[in-house]
Amino acid sequence: MAFDSFGAFLAMEGHGPYVWASYGVFFVLMAVLMVGSYRRRNAVLQSCRQHAGSRSSRAPKPDSDTAPATAASFTRVDVSQD
Amino acid sequence: MWPFFHKLGSPKWFYGIATRLMPWLLVLGLLCLGAGLVWGLAFAPKDYLQGNSYRIIFIHVPSAFLAQSIYIMMASAAVVTLVWRMKLADVFVKATAPVGLVLTFISLFTGAVWGKPTWGTWWIWDARLTSMLILLFLYGGVIALDRAINDEKSAARAVAILVLVGVVNIPIIKYSVDWWNTLHQPATFKLTEKPSMPAEMWVPLLLSVIGLYLLFGWLACLRMQTEILIREQRTRWVQDLFHVNEGVR
Amino acid sequence: MMIKPLDQAVGSIEAMKAVFARDMKVAFRQRQDLLNPLLFFMMVVTLFPLGVSPEISFLQEAGAGILWVAALLSVLLSLDHLFRHDFDDGTLEQLVLQPQPLFLLVLAKTMAHWVLTGLPLVLLTPVLGVMVHLDGNSIAILCLTLLIGTPVLSLIGAIGAALTLGLRSAGVLLSLLIIPLYIPVLIFGTGTVAAAAEGAPVGAYLALLGAFLVLALTLAPFASAAALKVSLSNS
Numbered sequence: 001m002a003f004d005s006f007g008a009f010l011a012m013e014g015h016g017p018y019v020w021a022s023y024g025v026f027f028v029l030m031a032v033l034m035v036g037s038y039r040r041r042n043a044v045l046q047s048c049r050q051h052a053g054s055r056s057s058r059a060p061k062p063d064s065d066t067a068p069a070t071a072a073s074f075t076r077v078d079v080s081q082d
Numbered sequence: 083m084w085p086f087f088h089k090l091g092s093p094k095w096f097y098g099i100a101t102r103l104m105p106w107l108l109v110l111g112l113l114c115l116g117a118g119l120v121w122g123l124a125f126a127p128k129d130y131l132q133g134n135s136y137r138i139i140f141i142h143v144p145s146a147f148l149a150q151s152i153y154i155m156m157a158s159a160a161v162v163t164l165v166w167r168m169k170l171a172d173v174f175v176k177a178t179a180p181v182g183l184v185l186t187f188i189s190l191f192t193g194a195v196w197g198k199p200t201w202g203t204w205w206i207w208d209a210r211l212t213s214m215l216i217l218l219f220l221y222g223g224v225i226a227l228d229r230a231i232n233d234e235k236s237a238a239r240a241v242a243i244l245v246l247v248g249v250v251n252i253p254i255i256k257y258s259v260d261w262w263n264t265l266h267q268p269a270t271f272k273l274t275e276k277p278s279m280p281a282e283m284w285v286p287l288l289l290s291v292i293g294l295y296l297l298f299g300w301l302a303c304l305r306m307q308t309e310i311l312i313r314e315q316r317t318r319w320v321q322d323l324f325h326v327n328e329g330v331r
Numbered sequence: 332m333m334i335k336p337l338d339q340a341v342g343s344i345e346a347m348k349a350v351f352a353r354d355m356k357v358a359f360r361q362r363q364d365l366l367n368p369l370l371f372f373m374m375v376v377t378l379f380p381l382g383v384s385p386e387i388s389f390l391q392e393a394g395a396g397i398l399w400v401a402a403l404l405s406v407l408l409s410l411d412h413l414f415r416h417d418f419d420d421g422t423l424e425q426l427v428l429q430p431q432p433l434f435l436l437v438l439a440k441t442m443a444h445w446v447l448t449g450l451p452l453v454l455l456t457p458v459l460g461v462m463v464h465l466d467g468n469s470i471a472i473l474c475l476t477l478l479i480g481t482p483v484l485s486l487i488g489a490i491g492a493a494l495t496l497g498l499r500s501a502g503v504l505l506s507l508l509i510i511p512l513y514i515p516v517l518i519f520g521t522g523t524v525a526a527a528a529e530g531a532p533v534g535a536y537l538a539l540l541g542a543f544l545v546l547a548l549t550l551a552p553f554a555s556a557a558a559l560k561v562s563l564s565n566s
Contacts, residue, residue: 002127009124012134018199019137022192023123026141030297033184037301041308048311052321164557219511226507230498236565240494243558244508247490250550251512254543258515262522 093310094319096170100303107300115293121286129283135199138192140287144294146189146214152182152298153217156224157249160242170306172238173313175245176228177305181298183221190214209260216255220248234313346431347439354443357416364412368405368448369455375401376459387464394463395473395524402452402477403484403513409448410488410509411502413440414559418496427563434556441489441552442482449481472527476520479540483516486551493558497565516543 003009012019122140129136156178162171193211194204205211227244231237279287314320341349358365379397380390390397417423426436453474460470491509495501523536 002125015133015135015199018135018195022138022141022195025191026188029184029188034301037304041304044308044311048315048320049324051315052324216511216514223508226504227494230504233565236561239561243554244494247554254515258518262518
């Protein structure tokens with residue numbers, strides 16, 4: 001530990017405001033960026049899910065409980081889209 | 083090599099890989115950055131010349147470092163966009179440009195705040211700060227052009243051209259700004275040379291650089307996933323994503 | 332005004348000449364468009380003595396920089412017209428369809444743009460140089476740097492003009508994209524005059540400016556041509 005007390009750590013021998021302002025801005029901006037990106041992805045995911053849900057309610061949807069095993073495995077076939 | 087290359091270009095493949103990779107990137111990134119910053123803030127010895135204000139280096143250098151490399155990465159992706167028309171490359175440019183802008187801003191802000199106790203003034207028109215300011219303008223231009231063009235394909239190619247023109251100019255800008263003003267201390271941190279700082283200083287610095295890189299990886303994956311979902315929401319694989327999930331539940 | 336279809340047999344140089352001649356002809360039909368950047372150049376220079384200080388010592392020190400910034404802004408202002416009219420009346424699409432390589436035709440258009448805006452600025456510089464109290468030697472060096480520098484401005488600017496073609500608020504966007512790229516030219520342009528004022532040899536700086544020009548001449552037309560194709564496919 002480079003400091004004697006927590007108070008000395010906060011003060012940083014008078015350089016505290018500069019150091020903490022820098023770290024503050026860094027943490028706030030990074031948090032905004034990370035949380036914002038995360039929430040936006042989830043919002044987009046949600047709208048895609050609704051879109052998929054509305055599509056599948058029109059089309060016959062395989063029910064995992066009652067449908068025969070072949071039908072269930074058919075939906076899981078990984079078809080390459082390329 | 084070519085099948086791998088094609089796979090790499092497939093948004094679906096990337097989406098899956100990113101989902102698996104992201105928890106690791108986030109946890110490791112937070113650990114490295116946290117360790118580096120706590121070490122740098124509380125345990126590293128103070129600099130005999132600049133006192134404690136030098137502790138800003140542990141965020142200033144990583145963000146400046148990353149801000150510059152993001153532009154280089156964007157330029158590499160721009161080449162891929164123009165030559166192979168790979169969708170993912172364009173998604174990368176679009177998803178990471180705002181991250182680069184924010185990091186450039188952070189490095190400018192921390193540089194200015196660091197300048198106050200060191201030079202006695204908030205802003206000095208020194209070579210490195212000015213170059214970063216110009217980099218901020220370049221990022222701003224890329225984002226503005228991308229927002230201004232509605233058509234997705236045209237936007238991708240126009241932005242790629244702009245990024246490439248920018249990357250050709252970056253060394254010229256750097257050189258001319260250096261020539262214009264050579265006041266600043268030499269670069270703190272070179273990967274090839276043994277740093278002249280003591281180990282208690284450069285090890286936490288290295289840790290926070292690595293941590294921020296990992297967090298950037300996480301952010302890039304996340305933002306690319308968002309962009310891919312928006313573009314491909316009507317394709318089957320995106321819809322299947324949810325059916326499979328429902329089946330599992 | 333449509334261009335005559337250039338057939339395959341017409342060489343690239345002839346095609347460039349034709350494009351250049353046509354742009355000159357069109358420009359001289361609308362003379363006001365030629366005068367506007369020059370008026371703007373003079374007005375921006377006038378703002379500095381009024382806005383900052385009319386003192387001779389200040390003007391002598393800052394004059395070269397003021398003239399360079401004003402020239403840069405007037406070139407920027409005129410760039411919007413570089414492709415706009417041709418884009419609106421469909422001439423540009425014809426140009427892209429020509430068998431000759433597009434980058435050469437773009438180069439011809441850019442050179443015409445420089446002759447119509449950059450060159451008049453250089454010719455006007457001695458007058459404004461006297462008005463900001465630059466000495467004869469500085470004015471000569473300043474004209475020389477502008478002579479080498481303004482074609483670079485036109486060449487780089489053409490990329491921005493091509494990228495923003497057909498977009499809303501293209502003018503502002505164009506400035507945002509291009510000003511950062513102008514900075515090296517500005518630094519060396521004014522730096523050369525400053526070095527000359529201190530009596531240092533300026534050959535090396537002029538050579539560097541020349542290197543910028545060569546680099547811009549070889550690379551910028553390709554970027555502009557690529558950007559034009561993107562913008563035309565967009566509309």
